[in-house]
Amino acid sequence: MAIEQEVLVVGGGLAGVTAAVSAARTGADVRLVSYKQPTLRNASGLIDVLGYTPDGEGPLVDPFAALDDLPEGHPYERVGADAVESGLALFDDLTDSTYEGNHTERNALIPTQGGRVKPTARYPASVAAGLASDERDALLVGFERLVGFDAPLSAARLNAAGAPFEARGATVEFPVALSADPKVTRFAHLLDRDEAGEERQEGSVRRALVERVVTHLDGEQRVGFPAVLGDDHPEEVRADLEADLGVDVFEVPMGPPSLPGLRLEDRLYDALDAEGVRIETGNPVVGYEAGADGDRVEAVAVDRSGATVPYAAEQFVLATGGLVGKGIDSDREGVEEPVFDCHVGHPPDRYDWFDDRAFGDHRFARFGVDPDRELRPRNGRGAVEFDNLRAAGAVLGNYDFAAEKSGSGVSLATGFHAGRLAGENT
Amino acid sequence: MSDADSPHDPGVPDDEIPDDEFEPVDVFPESELDLRSGADDCYKCSTCDTNCPVAEVDDEFPGPKFQGPEQWRLKRKDDREIDPSIMDCSNCMRCDNACPSDVPLSQMHNEARAEYVDEQMSKLSVEYWRNRVLANYRKGAWLGSKFPRLTNALANNGPLRKLGEKLFGLTAEREFPAFATQTFREWWAERGGAQVQSEEKRVAYFHGCYANYNTPEVAKAMVRTFEQFGYEIVVPEQGCSGTPMFANGMLDDARRDAATNISSFSELIDEGYDVICSCTSCSMALRQEYPELFTFEGTADVAAHTYEALEYLRIHEDLRGALAGAEVDGDGEDLAYHAPCHARNQGLARQAVELFRDLDGVAVEDVGDSCSGISGTYGWKAEKYEKSMAIGEEMFEEMDEAEGRTGMTECPTCAMQMEHGTGYDIRHPLEILEAALVES
Numbered sequence: 091m092a093i094e095q096e097v098l099v100v101g102g103g104l105a106g107v108t109a110a111v112s113a114a115r116t117g118a119d120v121r122l123v124s125y126k127q128p129t130l131r132n133a134s135g136l137i138d139v140l141g142y143t144p145d146g147e148g149p150l151v152d153p154f155a156a157l158d159d160l161p162e163g164h165p166y167e168r169v170g171a172d173a174v175e176s177g178l179a180l181f182d183d184l185t186d187s188t189y190e191g192n193h194t195e196r197n198a199l200i201p202t203q204g205g206r207v208k209p210t211a212r213y214p215a216s217v218a219a220g221l222a223s224d225e226r227d228a229l230l231v232g233f234e235r236l237v238g239f240d241a242p243l244s245a246a247r248l249n250a251a252g253a254p255f256e257a258r259g260a261t262v263e264f265p266v267a268l269s270a271d272p273k274v275t276r277f278a279h280l281l282d283r284d285e286a287g288e289e290r291q292e293g294s295v296r297r298a299l300v301e302r303v304v305t306h307l308d309g310e311q312r313v314g315f316p317a318v319l320g321d322d323h324p325e326e327v328r329a330d331l332e333a334d335l336g337v338d339v340f341e342v343p344m345g346p347p348s349l350p351g352l353r354l355e356d357r358l359y360d361a362l363d364a365e366g367v368r369i370e371t372g373n374p375v376v377g378y379e380a381g382a383d384g385d386r387v388e389a390v391a392v393d394r395s396g397a398t399v400p401y402a403a404e405q406f407v408l409a410t411g412g413l414v415g416k417g418i419d420s421d422r423e424g425v426e427e428p429v430f431d432c433h434v435g436h437p438p439d440r441y442d443w444f445d446d447r448a449f450g451d452h453r454f455a456r457f458g459v460d461p462d463r464e465l466r467p468r469n470g471r472g473a474v475e476f477d478n479l480r481a482a483g484a485v486l487g488n489y490d491f492a493a494e495k496s497g498s499g500v501s502l503a504t505g506f507h508a509g510r511l512a513g514e515n516t
Numbered sequence: 517m518s519d520a521d522s523p524h525d526p527g528v529p530d531d532e533i534p535d536d537e538f539e540p541v542d543v544f545p546e547s548e549l550d551l552r553s554g555a556d557d558c559y560k561c562s563t564c565d566t567n568c569p570v571a572e573v574d575d576e577f578p579g580p581k582f583q584g585p586e587q588w589r590l591k592r593k594d595d596r597e598i599d600p601s602i603m604d605c606s607n608c609m610r611c612d613n614a615c616p617s618d619v620p621l622s623q624m625h626n627e628a629r630a631e632y633v634d635e636q637m638s639k640l641s642v643e644y645w646r647n648r649v650l651a652n653y654r655k656g657a658w659l660g661s662k663f664p665r666l667t668n669a670l671a672n673n674g675p676l677r678k679l680g681e682k683l684f685g686l687t688a689e690r691e692f693p694a695f696a697t698q699t700f701r702e703w704w705a706e707r708g709g710a711q712v713q714s715e716e717k718r719v720a721y722f723h724g725c726y727a728n729y730n731t732p733e734v735a736k737a738m739v740r741t742f743e744q745f746g747y748e749i750v751v752p753e754q755g756c757s758g759t760p761m762f763a764n765g766m767l768d769d770a771r772r773d774a775a776t777n778i779s780s781f782s783e784l785i786d787e788g789y790d791v792i793c794s795c796t797s798c799s800m801a802l803r804q805e806y807p808e809l810f811t812f813e814g815t816a817d818v819a820a821h822t823y824e825a826l827e828y829l830r831i832h833e834d835l836r837g838a839l840a841g842a843e844v845d846g847d848g849e850d851l852a853y854h855a856p857c858h859a860r861n862q863g864l865a866r867q868a869v870e871l872f873r874d875l876d877g878v879a880v881e882d883v884g885d886s887c888s889g890i891s892g893t894y895g896w897k898a899e900k901y902e903k904s905m906a907i908g909e910e911m912f913e914e915m916d917e918a919e920g921r922t923g924m925t926e927c928p929t930c931a932m933q934m935e936h937g938t939g940y941d942i943r944h945p946l947e948i949l950e951a952a953l954v955e956s
């Protein structure tokens with residue numbers, strides 16, 4: 091006997107979670123199975139929709155205005171602007187007051203750890219006071235021992251890039267004695283708990299931090315910290331720092347592992363629970379069983395530490411991620427989609443995968459499955475592989491999320507679209 | 517010590533004691549496992565580090581990325597010794613489950629720990645012998661269960677416990693688990709073994725040490741529930757699963773017991789049996805750690821046919837249907853459920869919650885995805901006790917905030933920790949299943 095449900099989503103990243111919620115909201119009975127942790131906690135927590143065109147034009151002020159000009163096959167072209175808006179609306183609903191940016195269709199400009207400015211569509215509430223379009227001067231504060239954020243350097247770069255405000259940087263010792271190479275979660279949890287044990291630091295950690303920062307303030311109305319201000323209670327941490335410093339406090343998004351990404355992951359998984367989606371993590375899907383005439387998937391095979399168990403469903407969503415999440419696998423022989431062996435178009439010669447020009451067209455980054463407008467992967471001849479299999483997120487091809495800055499937006503739009511269609515077809 | 521070399525035990529039927537000492541066959545005796553490609557797969561994202569419960573409370577612990585791929589690289593490059601901090605890893609395996617790039621972290625930890633214990637730890641140290649005794653819990657348990665009342669009284673004698681801490685490094689803070697007055701195997705023999713015969717539905721029960729000596733009610737619940745569904749059960753000769761031995765770097769001890777288990781169970785698999793565990797660390801060992809560490813004939817077969825008890829019923833029976841019509845007597849018991857880390861690794865972290873969601877008479881509340889902190893023998897060590905309780909703090913708080921005053925988990929040592937930290941009674945999902953489905 092197989093484990094049965096109406097819709098089965100494979101993969102638990104942003105695309106899979108969105109697809110699962112979207113399907114559940116049509117009234118379907120949904121299960122999500124995912125192998126390892128998704129890329130959410132590697133990502134900055136910023137929700138990019140489109141920062142640059144595929145030709146490298148940008149940063150774009152209004153990503154929606156650019157959607158119409160995308161080439162055929164691009165995930166946004168496949169699902170259409172409505173699905174992009176609906177995906178974002180679903181995200182806004184799930185994240186509620188913890189995210190901002192939905193008041194406008196225009197991109198916000200966010201200063202990142204290296205002192206660059208990044209166009210994005212939605213951003214955590216904790217970074218809101220740091221927007222580069224804000225004309226108030228800013229003090230950036232880094233911590234000794236926290237690699238990846240050199241506050242004076244970031245400030246200098248922002249100024250050099252012509253930010254409409256004056257930025258200054260300072261580095262302070264975190265008020266709790268730490269090892270040489272502390273984990274970012276360590277900072278966050280010390281601030282969450284607000285105590286470190288008497289021998290390390292007496293009294294409130296937040297308070298002690300404020301005392302170290304306040305001496306550096308020189309009239310600035312806002313202070314930016316690396317994004318480690320709490321894991322479980324970020325609002326509380328920030329509110330305390332703001333109250334004691336008497337200025338606005340914001341977080342500067344950091345590289346992996348990222349606290350805003352982690353918080354988002356927690357929030358989304360709670361939402362899955364609330365929507366009644368069954369979740370199973372820890373085991374990979376390794377194959378499938380097709381129906382008699384081969385045009386439908388009957389079940390997928392889940393590898394439970396050596397034992398293979400069938401999971402049957404009416405509709406399936408493939409959201410296994412790209413090259414990082416291992417939804418697309420490459421070796422010397424070629425590139426493949428390992429679960430359903432869907433067609434992944436690529437040139438036969440490996441050297442053609444990379445463009446010689448440094449900022450040229452990196453085909454490698456665009457590898458992925460090639461879907462119809464219902465997001466059903468197609469074979470090499472353009473015919474749908476299976477009637478009841480749809481794909482969403484980074485497993486899709488024909489776009490380069492890192493260059494376009496479209497990673498999360500594509501996952502939301504295609505996750506929403508694939509999930510809704512899957513749910514409606516049960 | 518397995519039952520095979522224990523003095524003749526009148527409680528165990530004769531045919532379960534093989535007459536000659538079993539000879540393990542190691543197919544590739546000298547092979548060093550090659551972990552190089554695993555280390556090369558690491559792209560240094562530090563996801564593993566953000567999942568490590570020990571690193572979270574102990575700033576000095578370098579974390580899984582170091583313990584695994586980095587240490588492996590150092591060793592390969594300039595033959596560096598294993599860093600002693602490997603002994604602070606509790607083998608919870610959360611890092612293993614987290615890595616997006618499939619780096620075999622816990623396998624690397626297990627090998628490094630074994631090498632450290634073999635080559636760098638003094639065999640004359642109290643720590644070595646304390647760990648060895650903890651790892652071989654089953655030997656002590658076998659003896660203790662012969663005189664359960666006396667052992668229980670002695671083990672929980674305050675001054676004696678203090679002495680244990682001083683001389684042996686066992687924390688005096690914990691109460692030793694009580695031995696049952698009748699072991700599961702004694703009960704099984706007394707009832708005359710299996711009550712159901714079947715050609716098609718057959719399972720071989722790996723009860724492990726704890727359900728045999730300490731919580732036979734869990735094992736009995738497994739037997740009655742599976743028999744209700746028409747399964748023929750055998751309870752073959754078996755040793756310890758090896759979990760406490762891996763965690764203490766005692767790979768030779770583990771290998772010895774693994775040989776017994778693999779031989780015993782792979783024969784039954786040939787006769788159509790699947791292997792069922794009621795402890796998630798035992799099933800973890802048989803399914804994942806054995807194939808990672810041993811090459812006995814039959815290892816892969818045993819791994820592919822081993823299941824956790826609830827998982828097995830969910831796959832092979834219409835458990836949802838059976839529970840839909842059932843109810844548990846009582847006035848709506850609230851259970852605070854903790855998913856053991858090793859259950860998480862097998863993809864089982866959510867099944868109890870999912871299963872009992874619609875069962876009348878109980879309400880299950882998940883107390884979050886933190887680690888209980890005891891990790892088998894880890895929390896028993898005097899120098900690890902504080903760390904273990906600090907890790908458990910999050911779970912204690914969540915349990916405290918939960919509606920109910922009863923806990924539930926699949927892992928016997930998590931259960932110990934839950935009880936120790938909150939004073940709640942702790943139950944096993946199999947006991948709830950039995951209460952719902954089996955006529956008493």
Ligand SMILES: Cc1cc2nc3c(=O)[nH]c(=O)nc-3n(C[C@H](O)[C@H](O)[C@H](O)COP(=O)(O)OP(=O)(O)OC[C@H]3O[C@@H](n4cnc5c(N)ncnc54)[C@H](O)[C@@H]3O)c2cc1C
Nearest residue numbers: 101103104105125126129133138375411415483484497498
């Ligand atoms: C380092 C990094 C930084 C990024 N920064 C940004 C950013 O700043 N802004 C932005 O908008 N986007 C960013 N992104 C992109 C974005 O976070 C996601 O990568 C993108 O949305 C793709 O999500 P996904 O759900 O398709 O895939 P993933 O997040 O990769 O999730 C795939 C999931 O599927 C599971 N899986 C894979 N194979 C199987 C299988 N066989 N069986 C079961 N489960 C399986 C995986 O374990 C994983 O959990 C970044 C990505 C990376 C890697």
Ligand code: SF4
Nearest residue numbers: 568605606608609611
């Ligand atoms: S097994 Fe657990 S304690 Fe050990 S390094 Fe991994 S996460 Fe940390």
Ligand code: SF4
Nearest residue numbers: 558559561562564615
């Ligand atoms: S999670 Fe995996 S890839 Fe990332 S640092 Fe740890 S071992 Fe390396």
